[in-house]
Amino acid sequence: MEPLLLPVLIPGVTGLLALALPGRLRRLQQALGLLGTLGALVAAAALLDVRAAFFREWLRLGPLNLDFALRADGFSSWAVAFVGLMGFLVVLYSVGWFRAAERERGPYYPCLLLATAGAAGAVLADNLLLLVLFWELVSLTLFLLAATGRASGAPAAAKAFVIVGCGDMALLLAVVLCGVLHADAGLERPLAASTLAAHPIGTGDGLGMLVFLLFLAAAAAKAGAIPLHSWIPTLARETQPPVMAFLPGALDKVLGIYLMARVSLEWLSPSHALRFVTMLIGSVTILAAVFMAMQQHDLRRLLAFHAVSQVGYMLLGIGTGSLVGVMGGIFHMLNNAIYKACLFLCAGVVEREAGTMELDRLGGLHRNLPVTFGCMLVAALSISGVPPLNGFVSKWMVYQGCVVAGQPMFLIVALFGSVLTLASFVKVLHSVFWGARPRALAAVNERGLALRVPLLVLAALCVVFGVFATVPLDQAIGPAVGLEPPATGAGSVVLEGRLAAWAAAPAERAAPAASFAVFQPLSATALLALGVLVGLLLAYFGRMKVRTVRSVFIGGEPIDPEVNRFPGTEFYRTVGELPGLGRVLAQGEKGTFDLYQVLERxxxxxxxxxxxxxxxxxxxxxxxxxxxxxxxxx
Amino acid sequence: MMYLLALLLLFIGLYGLLVKRSLVKKILGLLIVEHAVNLFLILVGYRSDGLPPILLPGEDAGEFVRASVDPLPQALVLTSIVIGLGLVMLMVALSLRIHERHGTLDCSKLNRLKG
Amino acid sequence: MDVTIYGLLVFLIAGAIVALEVRDLLSSVIAIGVVGLGLSILFLLLGAPDIAITQVVVEVIVVTVLIRATARISDEPASRRTDRFAVASGLIVAVVLFFLSAGALVHLPAFGQPAMTVSRWYLEQGPALTGATNVVMAILLDFRAYDTLGEATVILTAIVGALAIVRGAERPVDARATDAGMSLVVRAVTRWLLGLILIFGLAVALFGHLTPGGGFAGGVVLACGFVLATLAFGARSPPASIFGRLSSRVDAAGALAFLLIALLGWCGGHFFQRWLDLGRPFRLESATFIVLQNVAILFKVTGGAFAGFLALAVFRSGPAPEEGERS
Structure with missing residues (x-):
């Protein structure tokens, strides 16, 4: 069996098998789901070092070819490994999450499996039409999962399907245009990715620009960048957390940004103006979504807006066109998949155990849900860009990319967005885990290993990808931008700045390699650890009291702590009351800027x-x- | 001219499909379209004073090839007719379900999807 | 000859217009039946007896199903107010499309002189290569058996879809009318006819490679016989109820058998490879491979068509009515 086929075939076949099973056999479906995604993960992991291609001629549609062609270079094989990992963790989590009261509805596990297969296929595809097919499979499963998830999910599912479907249409159009352009130039196999990479389409003329913009729209709709983002927050309320973590949280981002990276690095050579457009969309996405997130009081919706906001960093990084920025943007995609999935899954545990996602009604759960708290803390710090976690490394690279590209405005926006993200997560952590605990939540506790293992794995990955950031950067992101991974024993390419391959690239994408400074994660971590240690020692020897509990009295009567609770939803009310911004945000909440709602009306x-x-x-x-x-x- | 008449039949069916409000009438329109297409294919394959493409005992093979009508469209139309039967059943089943659910077969009343 | 064809064509067009414009649904269904029967005569004139047989029988079943289905809903008052905009726009689109497609007719060979590039080869080689002297069958089940497999799949899907849609629907209790069957005269005639029809259907299917017919035509004939039995003797009479219970299984078995015959071809090399001898021409055993396929298709079509008819036209209402109620 061709090893390249396995990551697609294993989940695909098990998914179809599970689809054929009657819904009563829930345990069997779960087992199939676990087996299929585990198989995909193992098969993908076996591909990590493989550089291979699989080719079988399939259809010729006029001058265009639809071949069953797969290819693993460093980038795609890492992305596939990610897809497999996410699939396995989410299925494992789902097995623990669903229970008698709210069980999986519809073809849940088949959809997860097929989505895994589709995403793996789309990432591996070496033929653009094949990519479109797999891409569509993922869109379809998203719709099915959303539509069959909760009883009220149908309108949200329709909205997601329409927006993502429009993006898919743009993708198909762009692919066909690409193929026609290449076929006109007399190239054999005009839709093979290798052909596209060998003859990137210039974007000087109108047609090339149109192709780029169509690709951008497809990626933006899939990943959820403004203005095509609005399906994610809507969906967040109506689907179960594992679904949110899996598709909008992880896979859709991976697909969208993977496409964008391929497009702007290999298939097209975007002009400065188009790069600027990409960066502009990215920075608007960062700021607008994070402001919206700060105002939310539903945990799911809040996380959904952050999921949108983080896409901005990826687009911004890729848009800079400088080596460090592009690598940062792609790395951020992987990191985002990790911590965002972790956040959604943590929120899922909170919802399952506490029964609500309203921040007003949560609080003080850090003793009840210690593992969840720890994992959410790590993921929240990571998304906010706190060293030495993975989110910091990739954001740091994006910042540098902005500097290199000479765009200080975007740098400021990105930094500001990061600060606001931190602020927003302080609110989340306070309202869910710190503060006074409502009496109704006293009996909450964590149950089930299947729920906790995925959280722990993801949180651990946050740390590993932060501290040992050079490994994924060298192995996965390097090949994406044309850097060969270093031979075993040699030093890191990224750290030592051996950028000969990059300098040889077309002049337009070349950036001054000299102004390139990479964060040294290991030494920085050591310093940070030292700092924390010193702090702990000081606290210990200084007999500092970390936490003080005092009863409060009014007129000799103790006050009910329930009444005296200070929920975190009040934290940033002032932002919403600012004269100009507040009104804009209120309109945003009402959906005035939601393209779908505007069109609907x-x-x-x-x-x-x-x-x-x-x-x-x-x-x-x-x-x-x-x-x-x-x-x-x- | 023959072809034109067959085409006319097709567009009468299309007209019914487009304009009629009753779902049963729409099914009939589709049936007419299908009849017209089958007829058209057979008309194209017809040879003046042709014989059915069935070799009879003792018939000269060369004469048979010269006299026979085109068998290929017939082979395609044969299955098409039976598929048509399946389609009618499917459409009738859908209409029955719609009637049961909404109490009407008038398309203009079936507008729950209105934006 | 041409005049007859023209006359029939005009008759078909008139029938179609009547079918669409008559207000009463029952009348328009009957009008569509007339169109279908006229069409089958036309097929016969045009040298296509295989199709003529199939068309006649299919039309009978279609009309039966449509009448049974519309009988209950035709009392609904058709909306009087015709939408003038809809009529105008529909007409315009139809007319413009008509002229656009009429432009393409110029490129077709003139009537009566078919191009027959591939077909000539089929006619020359068909009987010798496949053993079937009915070249239509030779094409359908040998040269282009792949197409037929696809078409059989479409039929199976349509029928399965219809059954799935109707299943579980709450039917108004109309079963008694069907259960009772028809008058003595009809029953007596049917008793005589039924055997003939079934034998005819079997013969049409078995001798499909020598004479007009084949599995598709024979299958519909058999289904038509069962439909007649159901209507005449009632849905609970032995022939109807026994075969009714089996019908969807027969459908599936036929489809699987067809697939199996195709798969067995792999033993000889590839899918649909002929794996039986040709035999002597003009004998039943001359093209055994095609006979086998015809039988598979016979089962498939009979089962499918009858299962569809039962589901749509015989209204079962949950549990069977008590014996005492039926008096």
Whole structure:
């Protein structure tokens, strides 16, 4: 068996098998889910060092070819390993999360498996049409999971499907345009990724620019960048946390940013203006989403806005076009998948045990949910960019990318966004884990190993990818930008700045390599650890009291702590009360900037959308008439 | 001219499909379209004064090839007709379900999807 | 000859217009039946007896199903107010499309002189290579058996879809009317006819490679016989109820058998490889491979069509009514 096929085939086949099983056999479905994703993970891990390609001719559609072609270079094999890991952890978590009261509905495990297969296939695909097919599979499973998840999930699922579907249409259009451009140039196999990489399309003319923008739209819709982000917060309320962690939290980001990286590094050579557009979208996404996140009082929605906000960093990094920025952007994609999945899964534990996601009604759970608290703390610090965690490393590289690209404005935005993220997570941590505990939550405790293991693995990965950041940077991100990974025993490429390959790249993407300074994670961690140690020693010897508990009285009567609780939702109310910004944010909450809602309310569209079968049929035939007319007269 | 008439039949069916409100009428329209397409294919394969493409005992092979009508469209249309039967059943099943659920087969009343 | 064809074409067009424009649903279903029967005569004139047989029988089943289905809902008052915009736009689209597609007709060979590039080869080699003297069958089940497999899949899917949609629906208790069957005269005639119909269907299918017919036509004929039995003797009479219970299984078994025949071809090299001898021409055993496939298709079509008919036209309402109620 071809090893390249396995990461796609194993989850795909088990997914189809599970689909054929009756829903009653829940345990069997779970077992199949675990087996399938574990198989995918192992198969993908075996690919990590493989540089291979698999090719089988499939269809020729006119000049375009749809071949079953897969390829593993360092980048795609790492991405596949990630997909497999996420799949396995999420399935494991789901086995623990669902219970009799709220059990998996619909084809839950088959969908997870098929999504894993689709994402693995899309990342490995060496043919753009094949990529579109796998990409669609992921969109479809997202819809199915959302639509069958909760009873009220249908409108949110439809919204997600429409927005992501529009992105997919843009992707298909871009792919076909790419193929036609290459076929016109007389190239054999115009849709093979290697052909595209060998002949990147210039974006000087209108057509090239259009192709880039279409790719950008597809990636933005999938990953959830403003203005195509609005399905993520809507979906967050209506799907179960594992689904959120899996698709919008991890896989969709991986796919979208993977595509964007391939597009702007290999398949096209974007001009400065287009890079600027990408960076602009990225920075707007960072700021707007993080402001929205600060105002939320539902944990799921808050996390969803952060999931949007982090996409901004990736786009910003890739948009800089400088080596360090691009690597940072791609690295941020992997890191984001780790900590964002961890955050969503932690929130899932809170929801499962405490029964609510309203920050007002939570609090003081750090003793009840110690593992969850620890993991959420690590992930929250990581998303906020606190060293030595992984989020810091990649953000740091994105910042440098902004400096190298000479865009101080974007640097400031990125820094500011990071600060606001930290502020927002201080609120989350306070409202969920610190502060006074509502009496109703006294009996809350953690149950089940299946829930905790994924959290621990993800939190550990946050630390590992932060402290040993050079490993993924050399092995996974380096190949993506054309750097060969170092031979065993040699030093890190990234650290030593051996950037000959990069300097040989086209002038437009070349950046001054001299102004390149990489964070030295190991030594910095040592310093930080030393600092913490000193602090602990001081605290210990100085007999500092970390925590003081005093009863409060008014007129000799003890006050009910329930009344006296100070929930974290009040933290940033002042931001919402600022004269200009506050109004904008209030409008944002109402959905004024939600492209989908705006279109939904458009009178013309409402009138055209009559709901009559006949009218839709009429439009179809009108389209056919126009097409025939065009063929007739040309 | 023959072809034109077959085409006309097709567009009568299409008209019914587009304009009629009753789902049963729409099914009938689709049936007419299907009939027209089958007819058209057979018309294209017809040879003037042709014989069925079935070799009879004692018939000369060369004469058979010269006199026979085109068998290929027939082979395709044969299955198409039976598929048509399956499709009608599917559509009737859907209409029955719709009638049961909404109490009507009038398309203009089935507008729950209205934006 | 041409005049007859023209006449029939005009008749079909008139019938189609009547079917669409008559207000009463029952009348329009009958009109569509007339169109279908006219069409089958036209097929016969055009040298396509295989299709003529199939068309006649399919039309009978279609009309039966449509009448049974619309009988209950035709009392619904059709909305009087015709939407002028819809009619106008539909007409415009239809007319424009008509003229656009009429432009393509110029490129077709003239009527009566088919191009027949591939078909000539089929006609020359078909009987010798496949053993089937009915070249249509030779194409359907040998040269282009892949297509047929795909088409059989479509039929299976459509029927399964129809059954799945109707299953579990709450039917109004109309079973008694069907259970009772029809009058004595009809029953007596049916008793005589049924055997003939079944034998005819079997013969059409078995001799499909020599004479007009084949598995598709024979299958629909058999299904038609069972439909007749069901309507005449009632849904609970032995022939109807026994075969009714088996029908969807027969459908699936036929489809699987067809697939199995195709798969066995792998023993000889590839999918749909012929794995039986040709035999002597003009005998039943001359193209045994095609006969086998015809039988598989016969099962498939019979089961599918009858299962669909039962589900759509015989209204079962949950549990069977008590014996005492039926008096």
């Amino acid at each position: 458009l009178p013309l569209l409402r009138r055209l959308h009559t709901g009559w079968l006949t009218d839709y049929l009429f439009w179809c035939f009108l389209g056919l008439t126009v097409l025939l007319g065009v063929f007739f007269w040309t």
